[in-house]
Amino acid sequence: MSSNGNGLANGKNGKKRRRRISTRRREALEKISNDAINQTLSRTVITSGLTFLTVCAMLAFGGQVLKSFSWCLFIGIIVGTYSSVYIASPFMLLWEGWKTNKRKALVGAPVKSDALASTETAGVGAAGVTPQMLAAAGVSTKPRKKGR
Secondary structure, three states: OOOOOOOOOOOHHHHHHHHHHHHOOOOOHHHHHHHHHHHHHHHHHHHHHHHHHHHHHHHHHOOHHHHHHHHHHHHHHHHHHHHHHHHHHHHHHHHHHHHHHHHHHHHHOOOOHHHHHHHHHOOOOOOOOOHHHHHHOOOOOOOOOOOO
């Protein structure tokens, strides 16, 4: 369980989103995320609310040590519930949009064959690794013997 008691911060809402994404690939990611939040929102409010009432009782009737602990729980429930509903989903949508744009930029970028040929003749591999980099890492650049 998470610190807010509703289980969302430890991945239940994320698992539900991933399951929905795999089964509903044609729909927009925003709609899938919105449906997942709507399905878990009532459970989140009920669980967080009941946990919140318990912590309020601990604040009201607990001793000095229990009150300090209760304040930490009190803040954790508020921040955890808010973040799992209002921060995690928009962040996931922002992240997926960034990855999609980055992927489109990489796929659509033109590759000049002259530049690629000149870098390979200079001793640079396809990944931009030079023999000096390999030597510094302790990797041999000599060809292997055929007997091994």
